[in-house]
Amino acid sequence: MRSVTLLAMRVPFLDLPAQYAEARHLIDPAFQEILEKGAYVLGQWNQKLETDMAAAHGVKHAIALNSGTDALRIGMQACDIGPGDEVITTAFSFVATIETVVQLGAIPVMVDILEDTFDIDPSLIEAAITPNTKAILPIHLFGQLAAMDQIMEIANRHGLIVLEDAAQAVVTKQNGKYAGQFGKCAGISFYVTKNLGAAGDGGLLLTDDDEVARRAKSLRVHGMGRERYYYDEVGYTSRMAELQAAFLHAKFQFLNQWNARRAEIAEIYQAGFAKAEFGIPVIRKGNESTWHQYTIRHPKREGLMAHLKENGIDSAIYYPVPLHLHEPYAHYGSGAGSLPVTERVSEQCVSLPVGHHLTDEQAHHVVKTVLAFD
Ligand SMILES: Cc1ncc(COP(=O)(O)O)c(C=O)c1O
16 A cells, blocks of 8 residues: 655644634624523524524424434424334434434334435335334435435325434525425534534424424423423423524524535535546535535545545544444344445545635645545
8 A cells, every 4th residue: 555645734624613713703792691691591592593594494493402313303203203103214324313213112214325425215215114104214414415306205105204314404405495395394413513513512403394393392391381380291301502592693694605615625626536436425416515524435445544644634434334233223224234335335435624614725635635545
């Protein structure tokens, strides 16, 4: 293996202090006001964030929650998914996708993914449908939407609910429609590393359905009904703190600008790697990726990552082990070899820095360094 050490230049995956520096003129006064008033819970900043997020996604309701995981769990519960219901999804995701299904007593049914876009292969969905199937849970991985036209057509024909795992796809479009406008509801994550990252954990449920919205609002405060300390169902404690909502609302003002810069960095990579022999991201027709990750497939991934590290470039694996091969979830799947595309992609995928903090020079350095490895 040849490993050429190029000019030293650090290329970090994330630069959170730089994000804060851009938005601090909005964050600091909002924090001061919240702290001086002592208005910590479900106040004006939750309302502002919810109003603006609903508008940005073109849906009627946005419900701010504690995390993207809670958005999925509360969304599913509000759609009446419960014990014994089967939910068709994939094993190439963050664990929260199936963890929440299992927590509700439902059964994750994991089918294989498409080799180029890494999301659910719609041609495999119908064979996985049984009399117990209640929902399809596509994952909008790495900032682009799953094949929603095909998924919605199958779901409508079989009377199934569609829930979108939009954790990685805040304000992301397909054929002019946003994540959250396809399924009955969609869960967004504001985890620190996301395109719109909180100062800790945060999430949001999007829905056009009044009843789902009503239940989600109740479930985030223990299932409380109209009257204080009277409960309609078993719920959670999943409010978003006002400080967090204000932080996110401030950063949201920059999201379009930041996503546009991500697209420029991704374009430098796409052009630079156009003739490379490894797999580069494929964007589905009609999709506008928000490039949550820029993920390539490389047959010598571990060697490439070591080479990048030597040259100051961060890289990361999303995700090294598919969900059906983790001990707590293994009995929901059929073991190694059962999801060949998922398993192959998990062995080869590696994500490169694509945040808006990168300069063109850094992006070109990444291209040169990757291409220098063979
Ligand atoms: C695909 C996917 N689903 C669900 C989640 C869960 O979101 P959170 O970390 O905000 O709970 C994440 C975030 O990490 C994710 O990437």
